[in-house]
Amino acid sequence: MDFRKYQQQALKTDQVPTKSGDGIIIPLLGLVGEAGSLLAEYKKHLRDKDAHKLFKDCVAEELGDLLWYVANVASKFDLDLAEIAQINLNKCRDRWGRRDSVQIDSQTTAYIFDSNFSEHESLPRQFELYLTEVSEDNSVKVRAFINGQQIGNYLTDNSYFSDGYRFHDIFHLSYAAVLGWSPVIRSNLKRKRKSNPRIDEVEDGGRAIAIDEGISALVFSYAKDHGFLEGVVTIDDQLLKTIKNMTLHLEVRECSLGDWEKAIVDGYKVWRQVEKNGGGKVIIDIDASSISYQAK
DSSP states (O other), rough: HHHHHHHHHHHOOSSSSSSSSHHHHHHOOOOOOHHHHHHHHHHHHHGGGGGGTTHHHHHHHHHHHHHHHHHHHHHHHHOOOOHHHHHHHHHHHHHSOSSOOESSSSSEOOSSSOTSOOGEEEEEEEEEEEEEEEETEEEEEEEEEEEEEEEEEEEOOOOSSSOSSGTTTHHHOOOOOHHOOOOOHHHHHTTOOOOSHHHHHHHHSHHHHHHHHHHHHHHHHHHHHTGTHHHHHHHHHHHHHHHHHHHHTTTTGOOHHHHHHHHHHHHHHHHHHOOOOOOOOEEEEEEEEEEEEEEO
């Protein structure tokens, strides 16, 4: 039975079919009551263990009653239960899954936003970057090298206090590795898509770069309050949704909240090692959606 048919059939058994007063409050209270009944059954199961022979049957009945009240509340507010289920499934996939990605092999998927561009306008699928610290003018600066050639500018913490933000290019590298997206890295590697002026302006231009930097700074502020994500595997939904909203007009909108979570967590895992050791080698594999660290 599909949700829409269930909703239609369940509505025929509604004893208070009005859409106001008791017709609304009764099914809402019913949801609370049935949730309590479900907990009561589980309490009996904890107490009686295998002696509670009807545990699964009772749970199924309580879940069925919950479903009836959910369908009834949906009907009272003129909502389609099938649409609600689909929207919720899409939400769950966006939060915890990966979608709209290109199959690389039988086990790996990766986002590729520059597949229609030449090699010199595409992010390299695999590369290594070396980070080193130098002390200069009473400041600790970071230099980044690929194949012995420096990329980007010297970076400092840009802060009155040392907090390791001088290594924040790692976050952009992680976005590139996991999401296949980082206007900052694309610019540093001179891989902007100039053959398409519109893409060059919107996706690889100053505003996109500013957003990339803004996300890095925003997440760093959050990470500071959470032990720089040591032992953390889940990022607050509100932060992820804020990032999603910041990038809705860009190609990276195809990436899910789960993708952003992985990019952030993986990036900070590498950042903590680099910051601890004062540099080292960062290995990027976009095809494998991975970023890893190797000590100096």
